[in-house]
Amino acid sequence: MALGRPREFDTDTALDLALHVFWRKGYEGASMTDLTEAMGITKPSLYAAFGNKEDLFRKALDRYVDGPGGYFRTGLEKATAREAVEHILYESVEAVTDPRNPGCLAVQGALCCGDAAETIKQELMARRSKSEDDLRLRFTRAVADGDLPADADAGDLARYVSAILQGMAVQAAGGAPREQLRKLADMAMRSWPPV
Amino acid sequence: MALGRPREFDTDTALDLALHVFWRKGYEGASMTDLTEAMGITKPSLYAAFGNKEDLFRKALDRYVDGPGGYFRTGLEKATAREAVEHILYESVEAVTDPRNPGCLAVQGALCCGDAAETIKQELMARRSKSEDDLRLRFTRAVADGDLPADADAGDLARYVSAILQGMAVQAAGGAPREQLRKLADMAMRSWPPV
DNA sequence: AAAGTTTTCTACCGTTCAGTAGATAAGTCC
DNA sequence: GGACTTATCTACTGAACGGTAGAAAACTTT
Incomplete structure (x- = not known):
């Protein structure tokens, strides 16, 4: 199993939630607060798991292309x-x-x-x-x-x-x-x- | 002639300049600083002449519909x-x-x-x-x-x-x-x- | 020339922005 | 149990956001 404290959220479902925020509000219109609230995690958790806002958007976009x-x-x-x-x-x-x-x-x-x-x-x-x-x-x-x-x-x-x-x-x-x-x-x- | 100190810029040309900023950057993407710099006026002048950002956009939009x-x-x-x-x-x-x-x-x-x-x-x-x-x-x-x-x-x-x-x-x-x-x-x- | 009106300027307001420091908690490995 | 690693939390950056206060400048009117 992975070393260290285990992550308390599932990255894929969190990414899905972020995707839907970007989808509704656009990249500029989605604030980090919008995103963390929708994903149910705090900002440091988000940054640790996905990088910065731009990285998060790119990952959400990949998920969009493969999903919806x-x-x-x-x-x-x-x-x-x-x-x-x-x-x-x-x-x-x-x-x-x-x-x-x-x-x-x-x-x-x-x-x-x-x-x-x-x-x-x-x-x-x-x-x-x-x-x-x-x-x-x-x-x-x-x-x-x-x-x-x-x-x-x-x-x-x-x-x-x-x-x-x-x-x-x-x-x-x-x-x-x-x-x-x-x-x-x-x-x-x-x-x-x-x- | 109008009372008081005369305005030093032409509102129509200033509105055209604002229109082009909104056109390129969108409503959210255009900051008041972007707008004032393009229009060549200061913020208080902008607010006095056009109201707030939303008012300015609506006026620029009207000008867009009648112009380009x-x-x-x-x-x-x-x-x-x-x-x-x-x-x-x-x-x-x-x-x-x-x-x-x-x-x-x-x-x-x-x-x-x-x-x-x-x-x-x-x-x-x-x-x-x-x-x-x-x-x-x-x-x-x-x-x-x-x-x-x-x-x-x-x-x-x-x-x-x-x-x-x-x-x-x-x-x-x-x-x-x-x-x-x-x-x-x-x-x-x-x-x-x-x- | 003095009063009245409006524009212009610099400097600032409180809020929100993306992003982070540092301490603590929760696991694995030896 | 103790060392190590990673996630979580609260609290906080500095910068940019939209918007404004207050004084000085430029005009018309009397």
Whole structure:
């Protein structure tokens, strides 16, 4: 067993609680007091277990990508581009309309910010860019597989799907109900693949 | 002429300078020191002229809607729904890709935030909702005018265009270049009106 | 010139921010 | 039991936050 006094809280559940605070308030809007109160631990415990605020956010973000945001990765593994987009769009609707945490952490975590949060903003920009690139690669493969037209531009399609996803995230942050975003996904799918 | 010592700065240009700080850093990310330094005035002058931080933001937001965001209103006045959407989409591309202030103030001003900025978040949510409703009303008229199919759902179309606009704003905040967003607008227009 | 009004300035207010020092408690290892 | 290690607690940094007091300066009015 580990040496020294055992930790009295579970780091994974504490990280989940921190994640939900960042999700609701954003990186800047979440104070260390907000976080420690939600996590049920004191500040020294938090700093000892997770490093500083920036470290904590990055760990929460990783957990977000593997947990509530996991539909993105599973969607990419679907057999066709159409199935992939369908899965990602509709699962995203469910994720961003969770009434306890509306919106998407990768979008609203630090869309713009003061100087102190600049590196977090950059990190989120890079993650969004990476997601779009994953979509692009998936669509490139789809063109080769023949489940997208030969003249389809994978980059354009990836950007289009990303924009729809991000638009849905903003709408959800504004309180849009699940049913309306499903209709938005319907519209996007109805014209897939776009001409 | 006005009584008392004359003001040494122009309120409109000072408000423009404040607007650009809020645009780049968001409501929470913009400190009063950021604002006064950009505006070239001291804090007491700012408070005397504009009220508190919240008042200043609201005034800057009004100026945004009438200035850089004015394309929305002019777009609604176009003859057909198609022309309206076309105008709004392409003008929005230009606005959100201004390299000095990427993105859209109504989206990134306070997409999510701490408790202190909650009322500002609500204000921006209401403005986005109002814009979507303006689109919906315009499309309803378009159905009556016959420049949209009789079975078109004005609400769905408005939500779709809003999502595209907001998606573009997020992409622009992430540094997407103008040319790529133009292609995104192209895609949205190519399938207009959506089936 | 004197009174009245408003802006400007420096210096400051109390609060909250992220982050930490130092003592104590709770375990393991020998 | 005693040495060692690590977590927990209270209390506290210094800096930055939004916002203001009070005196001096600049104008108009009489």
